[in-house]
Amino acid sequence: xxxxxxxxxxxxxxxxxxxxxxxxxxxxxxxxxxxxxxxxxxxxxxxxxxxxxxxxxxxxxxxxxxxxxxxxxxxxxxxxxxxxxxxxxxxxxxxxxxxxxxxxxxxxxxxxxxxxxxx
Amino acid sequence: xxxxxxxxxxxxxxxxxxxxxxxxxxxxxxxxxxxxxxxxxxxxxxxxxxxxxxxxxxxxxxxxxxxxxxxxxxxxxxxxxxxxxxxxxxxxxxxxxxxxxxxxxxxxxx
Numbered sequence: 001x002x003x004x005x006x007x008x009x010x011x012x013x014x015x016x017x018x019x020x021x022x023x024x025x026x027x028x029x030x031x032x033x034x035x036x037x038x039x040x041x042x043x044x045x046x047x048x049x050x051x052x053x054x055x056x057x058x059x060x061x062x063x064x065x066x067x068x069x070x071x072x073x074x075x076x077x078x079x080x081x082x083x084x085x086x087x088x089x090x091x092x093x094x095x096x097x098x099x100x101x102x103x104x105x106x107x108x109x110x111x112x113x114x115x116x117x118x119x
Numbered sequence: 120x121x122x123x124x125x126x127x128x129x130x131x132x133x134x135x136x137x138x139x140x141x142x143x144x145x146x147x148x149x150x151x152x153x154x155x156x157x158x159x160x161x162x163x164x165x166x167x168x169x170x171x172x173x174x175x176x177x178x179x180x181x182x183x184x185x186x187x188x189x190x191x192x193x194x195x196x197x198x199x200x201x202x203x204x205x206x207x208x209x210x211x212x213x214x215x216x217x218x219x220x221x222x223x224x225x226x227x228x229x
Contacts, residue, residue, distance in 0.1 A: 104154035104209030105169035
């Protein structure tokens, strides 16, 4: 069964850091492009970060460039998002997602982990 | 990060046809097309269609996608109550060097 399970969310004060994890199973993780996407309460989807299958290439949205770092551990089938200097407007449900090779085709999603940043 | 433009809402009667549009530019939709995702309230998004109207296994044939120039469209035929959801387009943007989403369209079945 193909599955992504996010964890690590919670309530954190503005300016602090948090690391999210995404455990993958059933989807040949080490061969797949992965992303982080977030959704603020009542809002739309926002792409955050991309990592190539081997971790050699990473890309970030302007809104998180320099503050967030995406990484992966293929030996443990896990994707990470290290978030630092968190702001109140980073409050959102954070999803990890697999892209199937076609642009924008995010075909497997986790259930999300909620991050709330307080002032 | 600039996104793609979708209408905020579309409402149609049961069993009618709904069309959701997604307007971008030559750097995104006009270049490599768009994918479409469906999101029911409280659930993660689900991929409906990607490049050249490819539907993942299990997606109803009532959903079809197309593109004309810089505008992508998702057509939902024979609307059913379970089609009430938010719909998003997504694409790679070569000028932004990143992925972009539309703002989402809420489809209501009357």
